[in-house]
Amino acid sequence: MYTKLVExxxxxxxxxxxxxxxxxxxxxxGIEIEIKKETYGQKKTSEKxxxxxxxxxxxxxxxxxxSVQIAxxxxxxxxxxxxxxxxxxxxxIYAIG
Numbered sequence: 001m002y003t004k005l006v007e008x009x010x011x012x013x014x015x016x017x018x019x020x021x022x023x024x025x026x027x028x029x030g031i032e033i034e035i036k037k038e039t040y041g042q043k044k045t046s047e048k049x050x051x052x053x054x055x056x057x058x059x060x061x062x063x064x065x066x067s068v069q070i071a072x073x074x075x076x077x078x079x080x081x082x083x084x085x086x087x088x089x090x091x092x093i094y095a096i097g
Contacts, residue, residue, distance in 0.1 A: 018064025
């Protein structure tokens, strides 16, 4: 999978996608999303590394079966919150508080 971690004073933002999705454009119900290398492809990451990044993140934008399942397994979201865009699992996570 590929990740990009952005850290600011207010937030830790993680962008994460499965390998095969990098560079793909997804279209569904008038929504068009491009999973750009500039946004998601900063670093090739293992599942273990991605899990550690997710634990630190206050916001996460995740695409793909493997990547989304890591967040669900960590208890950061439930499977019922996963949306599909052109058949690809997508999850957004926000820490409030």
